[in-house]
Amino acid sequence: MSSRDFNRRGFLGAATVAGLTLAGAGSLTACGGGAATGGGGAKASAKLKLPTYVPANVPAPDLPGNAAGLDPAYLRYPKNLTRSVAKKPGDGKPVTALTETFTTAAPAMNRNAYWQELNKRLGSDLKMTIVNGLGADDVYRAKFNATVAGGDMPDLMWFPPNQGLKNVPALLEAKFHDLTEYLSGDAVKKYPNLANIPEFAWKTAVINGKIWGLAVPYGRMGQVYVANEDFWKPVGGVQFDSAQDFFDKAKELLDVKRKKYVLEPQYVNHILQFAYWHGAPNKWRMDGGKLTHYFETDEFHAGLEFALKCQKAQLFWPDPNLPTTLEKMEGGFLGLHVQSFPGFLNDSNMYDWPEKVLVPFAAEKGVTPTWGFGYGSVGFTAINNKVSKDRIETLLQVMNYLSAPMGSEERLFLDNGIEGTHHTRSKDGDVLLNKKGNAEVLTTRQAINFFGNAPETLYLPGKPDITRGIHEAQVELMKIGKTDPTAGFFSDTYANKGASSSDTVYQAIKDIVAGRAPLSSFKKDVLPAWQSEAGDAMRKEYEQAIADSK
Template sequence: LGSDLKMTIVNGLGADDVYRAKFNATIAGGDMPDLMWFPPNQGLKNVPALLEAKFHDLTEYLSGDAVKKYPNLANIPGFAWKTAVFNGKIWGMAVPYGRMGQVYVANEDFWKPVGGVQFDSAQDFFDKAKELLDVKRKKYVLEPAYVNHILQFAYWHGAPNGWRSEGGKLTHYFETDEFHAGLEFALKCQKAQLFWPDPNLPTTLEKMEGGFLGLHVQSFPGFLSDSNQYDWPEKVVVPFAAEKGTTPSWGYGYGSVGFTAINKAVSKDRIDTLLQVMNYLSAPFGTEERLFLDNGIEGTHHTRSKDGDVLLNKKGNAEVITTRQAINFFGNAPETLYLPGKPDITRGIHAAQVELMKLAKINPTTGFFSDTNANKGASSSDTVYQAVKDIVAGRTPLASFKKDILPTWQREAGNAMRDEFEKAIADSK
C-alpha cells in the first residue's frame, strides 16, 4: 500500500483503565494520530459529542454501495458495525470479533462416571455434581468464579442478555427472576461444596486438564485459543432447561471490539488512503494478507505441515503473536474456526456453535449510548458482583439482594441507564 503504519500500543495491568487514561490524555493534548481505536465498553465519556467534534463522519464512504470500494470492510458482518454507529452516522471501521459470548466448558473425562456431559435439569446437574465431588482427593466440580456460574445458571432459566426489552421498556438482568434463580442455585452449590474452596484459584486450566475440576466459564474466543493449545477433552455445555416448562437462553457478545475512527484534522483527500489501510488489516481468512498478518513470513515465522496447516515456529511465537494481538484490536477479519491439525475438535466446536445460536439472544442496548453506562456502568456492576460473591460465600444473607443491593444499584446507576437507553432506542426509530 506504500503506507508506514506506526502504532502506540497500550499495555499493562488493568489494561482497560490504562487505555482509557491514555486515550483521554491524547484527546486533551490535541496531538492526535490519524487513526484512533474506540473500544465499545471501557467507559469513554461523551462519545457522540467527541466524535462530532474531533473525527470524520464516514457514512458517505462506508454505507450502501460506497463500501464496495473496500471489499474487506464490506465483508465485516452487520452486527459488528453497530458499535461504530452513533446518531445514525458511521464513525469508524468496525473491528469484528467473535460474536459468541461466554460458554460453559467441561472436561468430558471428568463427567464420564455419571454418563457424560448430559443434563436433564438443574437438579439432575446438581445430583451428578455431588456424586463426582471428592473432597479428600481435592476433586471439585466448579471453578470459584461465582459470578460467571450465576450467569450460566440464569441462562438455564431463560435470562436476558444484559437487558430485556418489552413494549419499549427495559428490564436489566439484575432485576429478573432468572438472575435471582441463578443466584439461589449458586448458593446451593456452594453449600454443597461444589466450588473449589480457594476463591483466588490461579491455576484453573491446569486443574481442568488434570481432572480436578469439571467446569469453568470461558469467553468463546478464549475457548478457541485454549482448544488450539491444550489436548484435554474440552466440551461446551449448551444451556438446558432448569426445570420442566422453562426455556433456556444464551447471550451473544458484541461481535466487535469497537471501531477505528479517523481524526478530523486529517484532510479529506487522505481518507481514502486510511480506509485502504484498514481494508488491508481487515482481510479475511484465506487471503495472502491475512496469512501474513496472522502468521508472518513463511520460512521465517511459520512453516507448513504436510497437510498444509500453518504452524508458527519459535521465532513466530516470539514476534508475531504480540504484534498480531495489537493489530487485531485495531482492524481484523471476521472470526473463523481454524485449529491446525485438529479437524475433529473443530467440527465439535462448530456443532456447539450451531446449538448455541438456536438459543442466542442479542442485548437490545448494543449500538446505543448511555452516558451513565459509560461513566458508572462497569463500576456499579462490579459493586453488585462483589455483593453477590459475599452472598454465595455465605457472608451476607440472600435476602439482602432484593432488600438492599438491587435498590442501591437502581438508584445509583440502573434507573438512569434504563432511561437513557430507552430514549436512545426510541429516537432511532
C-alpha cells in the same frame, strides 16, 4: 487458529455478554457504541444505511457460517487462496495508530522481521503506540485520554468497547472524521474486505446517525460454559436433564480429599450461566416498550440461589482468587469454567485436554433455556480529523488490507508471517507457527487485531475434530441465543455509572454466595440500591432512545 488471538481470557470477555465479564467491566455502549440520546440521534441512526454486506470471495469453508454470527470453519488450512488486495494500499508515508495488547510486548520494528515485511506489503510504515493492558483495567483509557488531551493524536485511534470512555459523541464530533460518505451503503464496496464485515459489528461504530470508524469484528458468540469432557465421563458425560441432575452429578464427582472440585470460583459468571438455564434475558428484556434488567428477573435470582446451593455443597474451588484455572481444568481437578467464546478458541488451540461447550439446558420441565450473544465487535477505529481529507481513502485502504479474510493470501501472512521464517506447513497443509513466529507474529498481530481485523473463522491447526465440535456447539447456541435490545443505543448514565454500579452488585453477589451476607439481602438491599444509583436512569434513557428510533 481463527483470525484473532486475544489473551486475558478473551479481552475481559470483549463485552461479550450481559456485563458479567471477568472483571465486571462495562460493555460496548459505554464507549459510544450506539446512538446517543437527545438531538434526534437515535432517529438519525435508525435511518442510516449501514455498510452493504458482501461476503468475501474466498475458498468455501468446510462448514458454513452466516451473517447472523455463525462462524465458518476450515478443518484444514484452505487451498487456492484468493488475493483480496490488488496493490499496496499505502502512500509511502507512515500510518500511526494507538492500540492495545494483552500479551508479551512485540519486538520493536527494527528487530521484527514480521513487522518490517508488513510495512513492505502495506507500502507505508505502520507505527503503532501499543498500550499493554495486562497491568490494570484502566491503562488504555488513561493513555487514550492523555493522547487526546495532549493534542498529538495518531492517524488511527481505537475506541475500545468496555473501558468506560466518556463524552464519546462530543469527542468524535470535535476530533475525528465522519466516515459515513465513505462507508455507508454501497460506498463500502470500494473496500471489499470492509464490506465483508457483518452488519451487527458495524452498528457499534454508529453514533447520531453517522459512521465514525472502522468496525473491528470479533466473534459474536458470548460467554460459554467450558467443560473437561474426561472429568464428566464417570457420570455419563456432559449431558444434563435439569439443574438438579447437574447438581447430583457434580456432587458425585466432588472429591475434596484429592482437591478435585467442579466449578472455578468466579461466582458471578456461573450465576449468569445458571440463569440462562432458567431462561434469563441477555442483559435487558424488552416487553411492550418496557425494559427489565436481568438483575430484576426471577431467572437471575434463581441462578443466584443455585450458585449458593453449589457453594454450600463445596462445588466451587475453595480459593476465590485461583490463578491457575486452565491448569486445574487440564489436570482434571476442575470440571467447568466460564470463558469468552473467542478465548475458548485460543484455549482449544493451545491445550490438548478435551474441551467441550456446555450448551444451556432447561433447569426444569417447562422452561426454555436461553443464551446471550455478544456484540460481535471490539469497538471501532476512528480517523483523526487532522488527517487531510485526501488521505482518508489511503487509510481506509490500509484498514481494508488489515481486515483481509481467512482464505486470502493477505490473511495467511497477517496471521502467520513469512513461510520458512515464521511458519511451516505440515504434511496435511496446516500452517504452524515456529519459535520466531510465536515471538514476532503473535505479539505484533494482537496489537494490530485490536484496531483492524477480519470476521472470526474457526480454524485449529491439526485439530479438525475439535473444530467440527466447536462449530456444532455454535449451531446449537444460535438456536437459543438472545440479543441485548439496548445494543446500539447510548445511555449517559451507563457511560458514567454503569460499570461502577454493576461492580457493587457483583461484590454483593460474591458476599452472598460466600456466605458473608444472606440471600434475602439481594432483593431487600442490593437491587434497590442499584436501581436508585443507575438502573432506573439507564432504563429510562434506553427506552427513550429505542422509542425515538422507530
